[in-house]
Amino acid sequence: MTISSADRRLRVLHVEDSELDHQLILAQLRRAGLNLDVLRVDTLAEVTRCLNEPWDAIISDYNLPGFSGLVVLDMLKESRRVVPFVLVSGEIGEDTAVAAMRTGASDYLLKNNLARLAPALMHAIEASETQRARQESERELLKSKQRLHELAGHLQTSVEMERAAIAREIHDDVGGSLTALKFDLAWMARHAQDAAVLQRVQSALETVSNAIEASQRIMHNLRPAILEQGLVAAVQWMSMRFERRTGIITSMRTSHEQIQLPPGVPLVAYRTAQEALTNVSKHANATKVDIELSVDSGVLTLEVSDNGQGLSPADLAKARSFGIRGLHERAATVGGWVDLSSNSRGTSLILSVPLEAGGALLDDEEASHVTHDPSAWGSA
Known part of the structure; x- marks a missing residue:
């Protein structure tokens, strides 16, 4: 000018x-x-x-x-x-x-x-x-980033609320109907005289039982009710279930058996571990996964590492790597961040969340009286 x-x-x-x-x-x-x-x-x-x-x-x-x-x-x-x-x-x-x-x-x-x-x-x-x-441009850019961050947080909350609503419908409608159908089939099995009819009823009972298990699995994925037992118990349950389903040796270590966390943090940590394990099963070709959950110096740390083939820089830089971006956005909603490192010996994903005064460790007596805030993952 x-x-x-x-x-x-x-x-x-x-x-x-x-x-x-x-x-x-x-x-x-x-x-x-x-x-x-x-x-x-x-x-x-x-x-x-x-x-x-x-x-x-x-x-x-x-x-x-x-x-x-x-x-x-x-x-x-x-x-x-x-x-x-x-x-x-x-x-x-x-x-x-x-x-x-x-x-x-x-x-x-x-x-x-x-x-x-x-x-x-x-x-x-x-x-x-x-x-x-x-x-002025930097201020506008900062405002725009803040608005996008708030929008991402709102979308994450909306998604979790919608998941909780769907899980309730599956439990109340689909699960209830399948359970009633199973009782009817069981009654028919007890009173059936014809061998062919009894065989068909037994086959239908098996199908309904599989459908009930599938609905329970879907409900767990949509709304992790296991979090009511605490983050440590939820991650332990997830790791055992992952090992049983995939055959990949999965070990889980924790610094404390009970950790009281601010609302929202348990769900973020749970979803991060869930996404990391999903990526391991799909892409890593790993034979072993290590999960470590700890609190040190007021910071919650969740690390999921595997011995798989790793990710190339091109994979990390893909324009449509929304899974990784979603982890960053989800962590930011509770003031945390995600670090991802990868080489030919495997991949390591670390979630770090600074805790407020409320994020304290509990002794055994206090742990027995913990009441988790259900709003962290959607009210029942």
């Missing part, structure tokens, strides 16, 4: 105790074609009052009655306003000039060489406007 007199009228604060020097600088700037409104002040009280007003630039002498231009620059920095600051002095040492530039001055000039003042001022204004635009 190029600033010219046709663009706008520039408001400049001039900190200068000499009226003659003020007029010389003003004439130099107007000779360069700048359209200006300039206010001269020469006391610290006036500077303090004027810094709250909007300025396009500040030009300051170095030697002033009772203070210096560097004091004005420090006051400008404390106000956290992005305003270009040009230091102009009759004599200024190199060390002072370097200190001013390090502190945040846009430029410095000597009063006996004002030919460079207008270009320096214009450049400083353009640079500050670019900086303000960049800061």
Whole structure:
């Protein structure tokens, strides 16, 4: 962007105790074609009052009655306003000039060489406007990221609530109907006289029993009621079930038998372990999985590692790696994060969640009275 007199009228604060020097600088700037409104002040009280007003630039002498231009620059920095600051002095040492530039001055000039003042001022204004635009863009980007983070958290909560609702319907409707049907078939099996009918009834009973087991498995996946027993018990149950289903040797270690956690954290940890084990069964070709759950220095850590073939950088960078992205977003909803590392010897996924004061460890007596917040995974 190029600033010219046709663009706008520039408001400049001039900190200068000499009226003659003020007029010389003003004439130099107007000779360069700048359209200006300039206010001269020469006391610290006036500077303090004027810094709250909007300025396009500040030009300051170095030697002033009772203070210096560097004091004005420090006051400008404390106000956290992005305003270009040009230091102009009759004599200024190199060390002072370097200190001013390090502190945040846009430029410095000597009063006996004002030919460079207008270009320096214009450049400083353009640079500050670019900086303000960049800061505004960064603020907007931060707001956008925050909104996306809140949306991701809302979607995660909505998904869990929908899962809980579906699990209740399966339990109440499908599970109830299948159980009633099983009772009827059992009655028929007891009273059937014909061998062929009895064989068909027994086959139907087996089918219904399989359907009941399938509905229970689906309910567990949708709404992990096992979490009512605590995160440690839930992860232990999941690891044993995973080993039984896949044949992959699965070991689980924990630092404490009971861990009281803030609402939401148990479900995040459970879902993270569930997603990690699902990925192991689908992609890793592993023969062993280690799960470690611990609390140390106020941080909950869940690590799931395997001895499989690992993930390539290309796999991790896939545009549609929504499973991994979902883990990051889910962890962020409780202030945690996920670290994923992989090589030819296997893959390790670590969930870390800093705990608040409520995330304390329980002794055996306290553990017997733990009541978990069901809202963490959806109310029954």
